[in-house]
């Protein structure tokens with residue numbers, strides 16, 4: 077998606093992927109400076125560790141101690157976390173308003189943390205439902221210093237979902253339920269879906285999850301994971317280039333790449 081955006085804007089840039097082990101991370105960070113790279117994305121499992129190697133972290137990255145984007149400003153490396161802002165842009169684009177409303181976030185991992193940190197500043201109430209209750213409690217505790225929403229940690233059970241969804245306007249799936257190889261699964265029983273409950277599924281492979289399909293069947297507004305993937309990438313693009321990327325071109329590139337992946341070719345066709 078980045079190369080498609082570079083081509084469209086006529087920028088003399090290229091985006092390439094490297095496999096970096098934890099042991100090689102200090103050398104890889106030194107290479108960003110030595111080679112004069114403009115920036116990088118960082119993914120699991122290095123998102124936390126890389127924060128220790130950077131000169132500065134912008135506020136969300138500092139709060140969450142997680143970095144997915146690094147920009148090189150003349151040898152000074154600055155870390156950003158663009159997942160949360162990308163998720164908010166995806167919601168905004170779909171016309172979902174999150175001011176002074178209740179939102180239920182399913183999951184308490186990296187993506188849930190990034191989104192909850194953004195939402196806590198605008199929502200009135202945030203329910204965090206997670207399989208391991210202790211991780212939901214830990215996320216609620218992390219968010220305690222933030223001004224804003226009342227945060228309630230809950231177990232990810234059907235009974236707790238029924239209680240929390242009844243007055244929520246949005247539910248966000250930040251678990252891998254629905255993602256390959258769990259594509260037959262859904263975190264929300266269909267009987268709990270309603271036309272006035274927007275459904276945001278962070279899973280992007282497959283594009284159409286069971287949760288999104290069942291939400292559409294009851295007439296709910298849905299937002300898929302590709303939208304967030306593209307918008308978090310677009311935020312990185314802005315950080316590196318100072319330009320607004322063509323998000324529709326990026327979207328097309330991602331959807332095209334995912335559709336090329338026929339069964340048995342996973343991981344090979346990009």
Ligand code: NAP
Pocket residue numbers: 159182183184185186187188206207208209211232249250251252253255278279280301302304305306308
């Ligand atoms: P993570 O840090 O590993 O967290 C995973 C979360 O899902 C944890 O809360 C975990 O609960 C829960 N979970 C795992 N397996 C589960 C299961 N079988 N049943 C119920 N809950 C389960 O992962 P992450 O980085 O947050 O990613 C979560 C999802 O978001 C993935 O599907 C990922 O692809 C997607 N994502 C999408 C984007 C995007 O741009 N669209 C960006 C980031 C992530 P416990 O605490 O109980 O283990």
